[in-house]
Amino acid sequence: MRRYLIVGSGVAGVSAAQTLRRLDPAGEVTMVSYDPFGYYSRPGLAYYLTNEIGEKQLFPFQEKDWQALKIRRLRAWVSRLHPAEHRLELSDGASLVYDRLLLATGSQALPLGIPGADLEGVVKLDDLADARRILNLCKRARRAIVIGGAITALELVEGLRACRLQVTYLLRGSRYWSGVLDETEARLVERRLAEEGVHILPHTELAAFQGQRGRLTGAVTTTGQHIPCDLAAAAIGIAPRKELAAAAGLRTERGILVNDYLETSAPDIYAAGDVAQIVDPLTGEAALDTLWGPARRSGAAAAQNMAGEAARYLKQVPFNVTRLAGLPVTIIGRVGQGADQDVAGIVRGDSETWRQLPNAIIVEQSYEVNRLRLLVGERALVGAVVMGDQTLSRPIYELVRGGVDLSSCREALFSSPRPAEVIGEFWRSWRAQSET
Amino acid sequence: MKITHLWHAERKRREARAAGYVVPEPARCVQCGICSFYCPIEIDVRRHAWEGIPVHESYCLTCGECVARCPRGALSLERTSLYQREG
Structure with a gap:
């Protein structure tokens, strides 16, 4: 045995x-x-x-x-x-x-390497014990700050807002999740956060937390600005x-x-x-x-x-479906935008592959809260970000995963004012063909 | 509400029930349990998503609540081939 x-x-x-x-x-x-x-x-x-x-x-x-x-x-x-x-x-x-x-x-979670990070009221979101701690602190907290980037930081922002706290979200860089989202996508998320009452402070880096009797009372930025808060949540990686x-x-x-x-x-x-x-x-x-x-x-x-079966594991095209400021977002394959000052390395719900900069041409289409960004490689789609309407999320994932040859619709993709329709139509005919 | 509206709603519901069932896509599911929590008749939809099997219990109302609530788009209402219609 x-x-x-x-x-x-x-x-x-x-x-x-x-x-x-x-x-x-x-x-x-x-x-x-x-x-x-x-x-x-x-x-x-x-x-x-x-x-x-x-x-x-x-x-x-x-x-x-x-x-x-x-x-x-x-x-x-x-x-x-x-x-x-x-x-x-x-x-x-x-x-x-x-x-x-x-x-x-x-x-x-990576620890925040600044003075005062051990004060009561400074939290992370690694596990259920952390979530319980946050909900408990929310009972008497009024003002919160959130530090970090990507999905977990927004989960914290939205969770704290749901608990009716005043939330200030500090960004070291100029915009949200710059390693994966492009500027339009990031601004879309930031606008919705602002509509939810979240105050966003870009170009802000914390130097230390301050406290009294072991409890958090505020934070000081590297430029000397004092931000009063009784809860600070971090998701830096x-x-x-x-x-x-x-x-x-x-x-x-x-x-x-x-x-x-x-x-x-x-x-x-x-x-x-x-x-x-x-x-x-x-x-x-x-x-x-x-x-x-x-x-x-x-x-x-x-x-x-x-158990003795030789099973080769091949990493598949990474994708995640998540909610950013209430907006459904699917990230598929390589969509890289480069470095992100708000996170160190990888965060939760993340893939290192996403940040690879592919040799691809970007095709995009936006309408109000809906946005589609396609990364079109030499032959096939290599990545995509689907925000808002998720109708194309599944079809595009299938096309990226399958490395489906796009030659027949490439020109139309680049010239059409509605690339979303072109890719949707292409997927329908590809699927009909592969079913026969 | 007029009686004709009630009749119309009931007819649509019956059509939906006859025409489809909830199909999970396990790769999208993170087992958060929202689907099971909001199911009005307490079907464990999450378990179906884990096992990758459609919700074909005859008592599923096909109300679409789980499909609409899933934050990851892991569930969809699909038509059964028996009742597949043209177009």
């Missing part, structure tokens, strides 16, 4: 556990995690903060689901990994031995939790390096999810994703390999 060990209880770990149980019904599967809440929808925390769902809804599995899965769940902190001995050491001194190990340790692997001598860079079979540099140890740095066939470089879908898929693929 093979002993499988999974470190981490996020979607990669759970997906691996389900796959292992299916492929090896007699195998012994143990899941170790330090998170007291176990498995829940991390992206769902955004909707928990806005009060669209309650805490109960965050948990996709009920007790009966765990029972059906027949795995052992342990709440413990793994302090060391001994690859040669196939053994994990827990912080209480106990040991767990394995035949196959999966590291699905996820990622965590995340770092994969690779320390366990690195300390054990496994090859790591930004994350744990794995091959196409999700094997790390040590025998019988695999990695999946946010912590795994996987070669992207689009760019040939080992990249990180912090997306739910790829985490689930990589967890399942790792489990297949752990």
Whole structure:
């Protein structure tokens, strides 16, 4: 009987556990995690903060689901990994031995390296405990500031607004999410935030937090401006939790390096999810994703390999559907705009691939809150940003993922005042053809 | 509301029920649970999305609430082939 060990209880770990149980019904599967809440929808925390769902809804599995899965769940902190001995050491001194190990340790928020970041009232949004803390602080807080960029920063902005706080959003650069969105898209989001009553301060960098009796009372910018606040939320980026692997001598860079079979540099140890740095066939470089879908898929693929099936994992075109200032937005493939001063490296719901600058011509169309930006490569679409109306989100994803040859509509795409219609029409005829 | 309007609404609802069912796209779903939470008859739509199977329970009202509420566009109402119409 093979002993499988999974470190981490996020979607990669759970997906691996389900796959292992299916492929090896007699195998012994143990899941170790330090998170007291176990498995829940991390992206769902955004909707928990806005009060669209309650805490109960965050948990996709009920007790009966765990029972059906027949795995052992342990709440413990793994302090060391001994690859040669196939053994994990827990912080209480106990040991767990394995035949196959999966590291699905996820990622965590980067700390704000400024004085006062440890004051009560300075928060991040990594997990359910953070979300609870924020909602608790919101009961008596009045004024909040948000620092950082990309999706998590806006989740915090919108969550705090939903709690009726006055919110000031500080941007180091000139606009929101400059690494992925273009200027028009960023302004669209900023305008909607302003309509929701959010005060945006561009070109503003914090120097320190101030407090009284351990509680946050305000922040000071690098230019000496004082901003009173009793809550400060930061989302400046995340770092994969690779320390366990690195300390054990496994090859790591930004994350744990794995091959196409999700094997790390040590025998019988695999990695999946946010912590795994996987070669992207689009760019040939080992990249990180912090997306739910790829985490689930990589967890399942790792489990297949752990169970003895040789399953090659190929990174797919990264995409995410999210809500920015209430506006649905889909980001697909390579849409790069370059550097972003508000985030360091990668954030949640992000892909390093997005920021790759493709050799492509941009075609765009905007109407009120709806906007479509297509990155047209030499032969095929390489990326897109779909804001507002999502009718074309699925078709465009199919075209990018399939690398569909656009030759027959290329000219029309560039010359038409309505490229959205051209690409929609092209997709319909392509689909009709591929169905026959 | 006039009785003809009520009749019209009921007819549309019956048509919708006969014509389609909710189909998830698992790649878009992040298991947030909004769909299950807002289902008026408590179908666990989220589980269907995790498993990638359409909601073909006969008691699904096809009211479209889950489709409209999903923040990620992971659900759609699709017609069943049995009742597929021309055009």
